[in-house]
Amino acid sequence: MLCDRLTIRPTGPEDTKAIHKVESEAYGRKDEALLAEALIPAPPVTFSFLAECQGKPAGHILLTEIEAPVRALALAPLAVVPEFREMHVGTTLVRHALEAARSHGFEAVFVLGDNMYYERFGFSSSLADPFRIKWQGKRFMAIEIKPGCLAGKSGKLDYPEPFYNLDGTSGH
Helix, strand or coil: CCCCCEEEEECCHHHHHHHHHHHHHHHCCCHHHHHHHHHCCCCCCEEEEEEEECCEEEEEEEEEEEECCCCEEEEEEEEECHHHCCCCHHHHHHHHHHHHHHHCCCCEEEEECCHHHHHHHCCEHHHHCCEECCCCCCCEEEEECCCCCCCCCCEECECCHHHHHCCCCCCC
8 A cells, every 4th residue: 555645644533533543553563552542631741643644543752851951751552553564654654753753842752663663763772871771772762853962961761651561562
């Protein structure tokens, strides 16, 4: 299937079923869908965007505020329905979410995911190394939205509780 018209929009309460469907289809399980459902209404700041191809849900991304030495967000989950993969839906969602974070004054975004995928946006595991978190390692990365904001910074990152209910292998 080709996507001639991809739109990205903020989600609302009416999108709960679409988000659940996108997350479940993308990951082949319900963990990420349940994570999104728990996070969207919970933290002080959450950005949730739905990608639609000709009106059909194609992808979803969520940014959630975390406690950190700088004003930061966690990117998770990012999901693209299998039939829409390789159409730049995920790329468009990530770029849109990072711009939303920038425009709202956030300084950094952290993600646990595939290095080859996220490094092309500027995420780096070396930027995340000084920060302590349960799932720290090579796949844990950060991007500075405000250049230089992580230089010389370190400490514990505190994610909202629903993140700690995952097994750490979900690829967000």
